[in-house]
Amino acid sequence: MSSKPISNTKADISPVYKPGSFEACTRKTVNGKSVITDERISLTKDYLENIKGGIVHEATKSIGRIRATWGDGEAVKHTTFNYVHGGTFFAISPDGIGITNWHVSHKLKSQGDQLWVDFPFISEPPAFSKSEGAVINPQDLDSIDDSNKIDIVSVPVVELASSPQDDLALIAIALPEQEDLWNYLSFNKGSLKNGDSTYEIGHFLAQRYPILTASTVQDLSYELEDIDIDEVEENWKMAKNYKSLSESIITAHKGGPGCSGSPLLNSKGEVLGVTHSGYYSLTLRVKNYLKQLIGIRPSYPEKNVLGSLHLSLEKRVFPFLQKVCKVNIDNLFQGKPLRFSNVIEGLFRKKTL
Numbered sequence: 452m453s454s455k456p457i458s459n460t461k462a463d464i465s466p467v468y469k470p471g472s473f474e475a476c477t478r479k480t481v482n483g484k485s486v487i488t489d490e491r492i493s494l495t496k497d498y499l500e501n502i503k504g505g506i507v508h509e510a511t512k513s514i515g516r517i518r519a520t521w522g523d524g525e526a527v528k529h530t531t532f533n534y535v536h537g538g539t540f541f542a543i544s545p546d547g548i549g550i551t552n553w554h555v556s557h558k559l560k561s562q563g564d565q566l567w568v569d570f571p572f573i574s575e576p577p578a579f580s581k582s583e584g585a586v587i588n589p590q591d592l593d594s595i596d597d598s599n600k601i602d603i604v605s606v607p608v609v610e611l612a613s614s615p616q617d618d619l620a621l622i623a624i625a626l627p628e629q630e631d632l633w634n635y636l637s638f639n640k641g642s643l644k645n646g647d648s649t650y651e652i653g654h655f656l657a658q659r660y661p662i663l664t665a666s667t668v669q670d671l672s673y674e675l676e677d678i679d680i681d682e683v684e685e686n687w688k689m690a691k692n693y694k695s696l697s698e699s700i701i702t703a704h705k706g707g708p709g710c711s712g713s714p715l716l717n718s719k720g721e722v723l724g725v726t727h728s729g730y731y732s733l734t735l736r737v738k739n740y741l742k743q744l745i746g747i748r749p750s751y752p753e754k755n756v757l758g759s760l761h762l763s764l765e766k767r768v769f770p771f772l773q774k775v776c777k778v779n780i781d782n783l784f785q786g787k788p789l790r791f792s793n794v795i796e797g798l799f800r801k802k803t804l
Contacts, residue, residue, distance in 0.1 A: 471505015477665035516654040519563025537657035542635040544789035547624030551712030556620040639721035653713030698766040724761035
Protein backbone atom coordinates (compact mmCIF):
# COMPACT_ATOMS: atom_id res chain seq x y z
CA MET A 452 0.00 0.00 0.00
CA SER A 453 1.27 3.49 -0.77
CA SER A 454 0.17 6.61 1.00
CA LYS A 455 -2.70 8.49 -0.57
CA PRO A 456 -4.70 11.63 0.04
CA ILE A 457 -7.64 10.49 2.10
CA SER A 458 -10.07 12.63 0.11
CA ASN A 459 -9.50 10.17 -2.76
CA THR A 460 -10.56 7.11 -0.79
CA LYS A 461 -13.80 5.25 -1.40
CA ALA A 462 -15.13 6.62 1.86
CA ASP A 463 -15.59 9.99 0.12
CA ILE A 464 -18.47 8.72 -1.98
CA SER A 465 -20.12 6.74 0.79
CA PRO A 466 -23.63 7.75 1.92
CA VAL A 467 -23.93 10.13 4.84
CA TYR A 468 -24.07 8.37 8.22
CA LYS A 469 -22.31 5.30 6.90
CA PRO A 470 -20.44 3.66 9.81
CA GLY A 471 -17.05 5.29 10.12
CA SER A 472 -18.13 8.61 8.61
CA PHE A 473 -17.64 11.84 10.53
CA GLU A 474 -21.39 12.31 10.76
CA ALA A 475 -21.99 8.82 12.16
CA CYS A 476 -19.15 9.04 14.69
CA THR A 477 -20.28 12.38 16.11
CA ARG A 478 -23.99 11.75 16.60
CA LYS A 479 -25.98 10.43 19.56
CA THR A 480 -29.64 9.75 20.22
CA VAL A 481 -31.47 12.17 22.52
CA ASN A 482 -35.18 11.64 23.18
CA GLY A 483 -35.38 9.40 20.14
CA LYS A 484 -33.71 11.93 17.84
CA SER A 485 -30.25 11.79 16.30
CA VAL A 486 -28.27 14.92 17.19
CA ILE A 487 -24.65 16.05 16.83
CA THR A 488 -22.72 15.69 20.07
CA ASP A 489 -20.18 18.25 21.27
CA GLU A 490 -18.45 15.65 23.44
CA ARG A 491 -14.84 14.55 23.03
CA ILE A 492 -14.81 11.14 21.34
CA SER A 493 -11.73 9.06 22.18
CA LEU A 494 -10.33 7.28 19.12
CA THR A 495 -8.91 4.34 21.05
CA LYS A 496 -7.62 1.17 19.46
CA ASP A 497 -10.95 -0.63 19.96
CA TYR A 498 -12.90 2.31 18.56
CA LEU A 499 -10.74 2.50 15.45
CA GLU A 500 -11.03 -1.26 14.93
CA ASN A 501 -14.81 -0.87 14.84
CA ILE A 502 -14.70 1.84 12.15
CA LYS A 503 -11.77 0.43 10.18
CA GLY A 504 -11.84 1.58 6.55
CA GLY A 505 -14.16 4.53 7.24
CA ILE A 506 -13.22 8.12 6.54
CA VAL A 507 -12.48 8.88 10.22
CA HIS A 508 -10.10 5.93 10.40
CA GLU A 509 -8.38 7.03 7.18
CA ALA A 510 -8.05 10.60 8.46
CA THR A 511 -6.58 9.41 11.75
CA LYS A 512 -3.78 7.68 9.83
CA SER A 513 -2.71 11.15 8.62
CA ILE A 514 -2.57 12.69 12.10
CA GLY A 515 -0.05 12.13 14.88
CA ARG A 516 1.13 13.37 18.22
CA ILE A 517 4.29 15.47 18.02
CA ARG A 518 6.52 15.34 21.09
CA ALA A 519 10.17 15.54 22.13
CA THR A 520 12.67 13.33 23.93
CA TRP A 521 15.89 13.97 25.79
CA GLY A 522 19.16 12.47 24.60
CA ASP A 523 18.54 9.33 26.67
CA GLY A 524 15.22 8.75 24.92
CA GLU A 525 13.02 9.78 27.83
CA ALA A 526 9.92 11.71 26.80
CA VAL A 527 9.70 15.38 27.78
CA LYS A 528 6.73 15.65 30.16
CA HIS A 529 4.62 18.46 31.53
CA THR A 530 6.39 19.74 34.63
CA THR A 531 3.19 20.08 36.67
CA PHE A 532 0.92 17.25 35.55
CA ASN A 533 3.55 14.71 34.39
CA TYR A 534 1.90 13.82 31.08
CA VAL A 535 3.73 13.85 27.77
CA HIS A 536 4.28 17.40 26.59
CA GLY A 537 3.32 17.83 22.93
CA GLY A 538 0.83 18.82 20.28
CA THR A 539 -0.66 17.57 17.02
CA PHE A 540 0.86 17.10 13.55
CA PHE A 541 -0.86 16.20 10.28
CA ALA A 542 0.72 15.03 7.03
CA ILE A 543 0.02 16.91 3.77
CA SER A 544 2.42 14.94 1.57
CA PRO A 545 3.11 11.30 0.64
CA ASP A 546 6.72 12.03 1.61
CA GLY A 547 5.69 12.70 5.22
CA ILE A 548 5.81 16.49 5.16
CA GLY A 549 3.26 18.01 7.51
CA ILE A 550 2.15 20.95 9.59
CA THR A 551 1.93 21.91 13.25
CA ASN A 552 1.90 25.20 15.14
CA TRP A 553 5.11 27.16 15.60
CA HIS A 554 4.39 27.51 19.31
CA VAL A 555 4.31 23.70 19.54
CA SER A 556 7.55 22.95 17.68
CA HIS A 557 9.39 25.92 19.21
CA LYS A 558 8.58 24.88 22.77
CA LEU A 559 9.37 21.22 22.13
CA LYS A 560 12.73 22.06 20.52
CA SER A 561 13.61 24.21 23.53
CA GLN A 562 12.80 21.36 25.94
CA GLY A 563 14.17 18.28 24.20
CA ASP A 564 16.85 16.96 21.87
CA GLN A 565 14.75 15.09 19.29
CA LEU A 566 11.28 15.61 17.83
CA TRP A 567 9.02 12.61 17.18
CA VAL A 568 5.59 11.98 15.69
CA ASP A 569 3.52 9.05 16.96
CA PHE A 570 1.19 7.52 14.37
CA PRO A 571 -1.55 5.06 15.38
CA PHE A 572 -1.91 1.77 13.61
CA ILE A 573 -4.53 -0.94 14.14
CA SER A 574 -3.06 -3.80 12.12
CA GLU A 575 0.35 -5.41 11.98
CA PRO A 576 3.07 -2.82 12.63
CA PRO A 577 5.28 -1.92 9.68
CA ALA A 578 8.74 -3.44 9.53
CA PHE A 579 11.65 -1.13 10.33
CA SER A 580 15.32 -1.72 10.75
CA LYS A 581 16.89 -0.22 13.86
CA SER A 582 19.06 1.97 11.67
CA GLU A 583 15.98 3.76 10.36
CA GLY A 584 15.23 5.15 13.79
CA ALA A 585 11.58 4.10 14.21
CA VAL A 586 10.34 2.91 17.58
CA ILE A 587 7.46 0.43 17.83
CA ASN A 588 5.22 0.60 20.91
CA PRO A 589 7.46 2.91 22.97
CA GLN A 590 7.06 2.30 26.67
CA ASP A 591 6.45 4.72 29.53
CA LEU A 592 5.31 7.56 27.30
CA ASP A 593 1.97 8.18 28.99
CA SER A 594 0.78 8.42 32.55
CA ILE A 595 -2.91 8.87 31.70
CA ASP A 596 -5.46 6.12 31.04
CA ASP A 597 -3.05 3.23 30.50
CA SER A 598 -5.97 0.85 29.95
CA ASN A 599 -6.81 2.44 26.61
CA LYS A 600 -3.35 2.76 25.10
CA ILE A 601 -3.34 2.63 21.33
CA ASP A 602 -0.60 0.82 19.45
CA ILE A 603 1.61 3.37 17.77
CA VAL A 604 4.75 3.72 15.74
CA SER A 605 7.04 6.64 16.55
CA VAL A 606 9.10 8.26 13.81
CA PRO A 607 11.75 10.99 14.10
CA VAL A 608 10.93 14.33 12.49
CA VAL A 609 12.76 17.57 11.70
CA GLU A 610 11.53 21.13 11.25
CA LEU A 611 12.06 22.45 7.72
CA ALA A 612 10.65 25.95 8.08
CA SER A 613 8.62 27.98 10.55
CA SER A 614 7.00 31.37 11.07
CA PRO A 615 6.27 32.80 14.53
CA GLN A 616 4.06 35.46 12.91
CA ASP A 617 1.85 32.80 11.30
CA ASP A 618 2.25 30.34 14.20
CA LEU A 619 2.99 27.57 11.71
CA ALA A 620 5.83 25.12 11.20
CA LEU A 621 6.58 22.74 8.33
CA ILE A 622 7.75 19.37 9.65
CA ALA A 623 9.24 16.40 7.76
CA ILE A 624 9.41 12.75 8.77
CA ALA A 625 13.05 11.69 8.76
CA LEU A 626 12.51 8.15 7.45
CA PRO A 627 13.16 7.32 3.80
CA GLU A 628 10.85 5.10 1.76
CA GLN A 629 8.27 4.48 4.47
CA GLU A 630 5.34 6.32 2.92
CA ASP A 631 3.06 3.31 3.38
CA LEU A 632 2.91 4.14 7.11
CA TRP A 633 0.71 7.22 6.82
CA ASN A 634 -1.97 8.79 4.67
CA TYR A 635 -1.98 12.51 3.97
CA LEU A 636 -4.65 15.17 4.01
CA SER A 637 -5.64 17.42 1.13
CA PHE A 638 -6.81 21.03 1.39
CA ASN A 639 -10.30 22.30 0.63
CA LYS A 640 -10.19 25.50 -1.41
CA GLY A 641 -13.87 26.38 -1.01
CA SER A 642 -15.17 29.16 1.20
CA LEU A 643 -16.71 28.61 4.62
CA LYS A 644 -19.91 30.15 5.92
CA ASN A 645 -21.56 30.34 9.32
CA GLY A 646 -23.16 27.06 10.30
CA ASP A 647 -20.93 24.80 8.20
CA SER A 648 -20.15 21.52 9.96
CA THR A 649 -16.53 21.02 11.00
CA TYR A 650 -14.57 18.25 12.69
CA GLU A 651 -11.29 18.24 14.59
CA ILE A 652 -8.96 15.34 15.36
CA GLY A 653 -6.21 16.16 17.83
CA HIS A 654 -4.20 14.82 20.74
CA PHE A 655 -5.93 16.43 23.72
CA LEU A 656 -3.47 16.71 26.63
CA ALA A 657 -0.95 15.10 24.22
CA GLN A 658 -2.36 11.69 25.04
CA ARG A 659 -1.42 8.66 22.99
CA TYR A 660 -4.86 8.34 21.39
CA PRO A 661 -6.51 11.26 19.56
CA ILE A 662 -9.94 12.73 20.17
CA LEU A 663 -12.63 13.67 17.65
CA THR A 664 -14.97 16.63 18.15
CA ALA A 665 -17.73 18.15 16.03
CA SER A 666 -18.83 21.78 15.81
CA THR A 667 -19.89 24.47 13.33
CA VAL A 668 -18.37 27.66 11.99
CA GLN A 669 -19.56 30.58 14.10
CA ASP A 670 -19.56 34.36 13.81
CA LEU A 671 -19.32 35.44 17.41
CA SER A 672 -18.55 39.11 16.81
CA TYR A 673 -22.11 40.18 17.55
CA GLU A 674 -21.88 38.38 20.90
CA LEU A 675 -18.70 40.21 21.80
CA GLU A 676 -20.06 43.64 20.90
CA ASP A 677 -21.90 43.67 24.23
CA ILE A 678 -18.72 45.05 25.82
CA ASP A 679 -19.91 47.92 28.00
CA ILE A 680 -17.71 50.94 27.31
CA ASP A 681 -18.75 53.92 25.18
CA GLU A 682 -15.40 55.25 24.07
CA VAL A 683 -14.09 52.04 22.50
CA GLU A 684 -16.36 52.00 19.45
CA GLU A 685 -13.61 52.77 16.95
CA ASN A 686 -11.01 50.81 18.88
CA TRP A 687 -13.36 47.84 19.09
CA LYS A 688 -13.48 47.77 15.31
CA MET A 689 -9.70 47.65 15.35
CA ALA A 690 -9.68 44.88 17.93
CA LYS A 691 -12.26 42.86 16.04
CA ASN A 692 -9.94 42.94 13.03
CA TYR A 693 -6.88 42.06 15.08
CA LYS A 694 -4.71 39.54 13.25
CA SER A 695 -5.38 36.55 15.45
CA LEU A 696 -9.16 36.93 15.17
CA SER A 697 -9.59 38.25 11.64
CA GLU A 698 -7.39 35.53 10.17
CA SER A 699 -9.00 32.70 12.09
CA ILE A 700 -12.06 30.50 11.83
CA ILE A 701 -14.11 30.50 15.03
CA THR A 702 -15.80 27.29 16.21
CA ALA A 703 -16.87 25.76 19.53
CA HIS A 704 -14.67 22.65 19.26
CA LYS A 705 -13.77 21.45 22.75
CA GLY A 706 -10.12 20.88 22.05
CA GLY A 707 -7.60 22.19 24.54
CA PRO A 708 -3.91 21.70 25.35
CA GLY A 709 -2.32 19.23 22.94
CA CYS A 710 -4.80 19.98 20.12
CA SER A 711 -2.66 22.85 18.83
CA GLY A 712 -1.72 21.99 15.24
CA SER A 713 -4.80 19.82 14.68
CA PRO A 714 -6.50 19.95 11.28
CA LEU A 715 -10.00 21.42 11.07
CA LEU A 716 -11.81 19.09 8.64
CA ASN A 717 -14.98 18.81 6.61
CA SER A 718 -16.97 15.58 6.28
CA LYS A 719 -14.73 14.47 3.38
CA GLY A 720 -11.63 14.69 5.55
CA GLU A 721 -10.32 17.78 3.74
CA VAL A 722 -8.43 20.43 5.69
CA LEU A 723 -10.30 23.71 6.31
CA GLY A 724 -7.86 25.27 8.78
CA VAL A 725 -5.24 24.61 11.47
CA THR A 726 -6.14 24.79 15.16
CA HIS A 727 -4.33 27.67 16.83
CA SER A 728 -6.00 28.09 20.22
CA GLY A 729 -8.19 25.59 22.02
CA TYR A 730 -11.51 26.01 23.81
CA TYR A 731 -11.29 29.14 25.99
CA SER A 732 -12.82 32.56 26.62
CA LEU A 733 -12.89 34.60 23.42
CA THR A 734 -14.43 37.44 25.40
CA LEU A 735 -11.32 37.65 27.55
CA ARG A 736 -9.10 37.54 24.45
CA VAL A 737 -10.90 40.53 22.92
CA LYS A 738 -10.79 42.45 26.20
CA ASN A 739 -7.03 41.92 26.38
CA TYR A 740 -6.69 43.24 22.81
CA LEU A 741 -8.65 46.32 23.79
CA LYS A 742 -6.40 46.87 26.77
CA GLN A 743 -3.38 46.76 24.45
CA LEU A 744 -5.01 49.28 22.13
CA ILE A 745 -6.40 51.84 24.59
CA GLY A 746 -4.92 50.90 27.96
CA ILE A 747 -8.31 49.92 29.44
CA ARG A 748 -9.81 46.49 29.90
CA PRO A 749 -13.62 46.85 29.70
CA SER A 750 -15.90 45.17 32.22
CA TYR A 751 -17.26 41.75 31.36
CA PRO A 752 -20.50 41.53 29.42
CA GLU A 753 -23.19 39.28 30.91
CA LYS A 754 -22.42 36.52 28.42
CA ASN A 755 -18.92 35.04 28.34
CA VAL A 756 -18.33 33.57 24.86
CA LEU A 757 -16.28 30.38 24.58
CA GLY A 758 -14.73 29.13 21.38
CA SER A 759 -11.71 27.79 19.49
CA LEU A 760 -9.60 29.56 16.88
CA HIS A 761 -8.33 27.85 13.71
CA LEU A 762 -5.91 29.51 11.29
CA SER A 763 -7.56 30.28 7.95
CA LEU A 764 -6.14 28.52 4.89
CA GLU A 765 -6.48 31.56 2.65
CA LYS A 766 -5.15 34.13 5.12
CA ARG A 767 -2.56 32.20 7.08
CA VAL A 768 -1.74 28.66 5.87
CA PHE A 769 -1.45 29.20 2.11
CA PRO A 770 0.63 32.43 2.50
CA PHE A 771 2.93 30.56 4.91
CA LEU A 772 3.41 27.68 2.46
CA GLN A 773 3.98 30.03 -0.48
CA LYS A 774 6.12 32.77 1.06
CA VAL A 775 8.01 30.97 3.81
CA CYS A 776 8.19 27.42 2.44
CA LYS A 777 8.21 28.32 -1.30
CA VAL A 778 5.49 25.77 -2.07
CA ASN A 779 3.47 26.09 -5.28
CA ILE A 780 -0.10 25.96 -3.92
CA ASP A 781 -1.63 25.63 -7.38
CA ASN A 782 0.15 22.29 -7.85
CA LEU A 783 -1.61 20.90 -4.79
CA PHE A 784 -5.00 21.56 -6.39
CA GLN A 785 -3.91 20.10 -9.71
CA GLY A 786 -3.28 16.66 -8.27
CA LYS A 787 0.48 17.15 -7.89
CA PRO A 788 1.46 16.06 -4.36
CA LEU A 789 4.00 17.97 -2.33
CA ARG A 790 7.39 16.28 -2.55
CA PHE A 791 10.33 16.54 -0.18
CA SER A 792 12.80 17.28 -2.99
CA ASN A 793 10.72 20.22 -4.22
CA VAL A 794 10.43 21.71 -0.74
CA ILE A 795 14.16 21.40 -0.09
CA GLU A 796 14.92 22.96 -3.47
CA GLY A 797 12.60 25.88 -2.77
CA LEU A 798 14.03 26.48 0.70
CA PHE A 799 17.59 26.29 -0.63
CA ARG A 800 16.83 28.87 -3.30
CA LYS A 801 15.32 31.14 -0.66
CA LYS A 802 18.47 30.97 1.49
CA THR A 803 20.80 31.67 -1.43
CA LEU A 804 18.89 34.71 -2.76
